Amino acid sequence: MFTEVHYEAVLNYFYFLLMDEGPSLHSALRAVQAVQKKHKATQGKEIDLALIREMSLVFQKVLKKNQTPKGNPAKSDWKAPNSDALGSWKDYLRRSEPESAEALVLRYILNYSVKDISKALSLPEGTIHFRLGRGLETFRGGKS
């Protein structure tokens, strides 16, 4: 059911939102287990939607526990293709709204379509566009 791409997507999602390996791995595991438990018979594209939904739910739970994104580049062993961009992203995370950051990750880094994101999160496409716009607007205020 799950492919390598799915595992990498869920890890990247939490890595870019939490910027800490331990919590990212823990949250990713929770999301994967939730999908495997609730959507056993799900196939094809529905897995992506279920994954987005569960990732978002786990992320909201993490936010409720006040586990704000930290960002510790020294500890990270992940291979980012562009370290400058990663620095800008970390800078952005300190100023961002979680919903906008989530939209940016889903749309641009994980490359899910706006339609899929809105369907998975049960939100209008306009809301996703709005969040993307706000996210990019906040991002451009940094050192990018």
Added chain:
Amino acid sequence: MTADLELSCFFVRELFPLKSEGTLDSVRKKKIESHLATCKECKSYYDRLEKARATILALVGTKPVPAMVDYLKVEHHFWIDSIRRLGWKSWPPTLKWAVEFSLVTVGLILTVHYFPWLSLARTVQNMRPEAPLVVVASTPVPEPEVAEVTPVPTAALVTVAAATPTTQVVAANPKDNEDENSQTAGVVPNENDQRMAGFVWRGSLKVEELTDDVAERVRKVIIDLGGTKAGQVELGYHQGQQRYYHFILPEENYEKFLSVLNEEGIVQLTKERHPRVIRSGHMRIIMTVEEAKE
């Protein structure tokens, strides 16, 4: 939005995500382009957002540590993960053995202490047919099968008309100083009462809280199951902190009696030898109801 109206700066900026997605219709797309050609601020805004988008897109292809992907692929369970975290496999064998031995010992102690051995023994005993203790005189007297029974000399045994394997011979307790009523008037030992020819079930019912309601319920159960008072005192007699029940119960209702009492609390009844006997098919029970001590 009509074709001849110009877009304001606010709308042009709000439409950036749609334009970058390429989902705008051609009319609005042309309007935005014409606006950007004339408005430097909006052009600058678009350039900066596009740059931001490009920066984020540069992060596409970030690879997580392979060990993490492998971690997600494996099925996880709390206990398995805990053992993994403890590094059980890397422990020295002696330490492993010590831990295993301790766990087994603790398990055994808990089992011996908390397992309901009494209930099990009673169940087994109830499933097993009783050995005939008293037999018709014309047949040879077999050795009693019950281990705790002291064999009684054949000559001293009471002759019972038709002793079956399920015959229960219950005797009165002289200590209780009760009169034999009609239920107990089956057979009385012929020579002296000290010969242990009968049986009596003694024990207690331990309840969490001993109230009048509980006592009354127990009394009602006994009566409903065909039990009749034996001895001088009434069923449920106050005896200090306990309630005292001395009664005769039809043997076939014993199972049901136990099952009903088990709902009230912990029942412990032991079969004991007793000098006096009663008629077959009945059993004498002397039971107290008391509060279980903490």
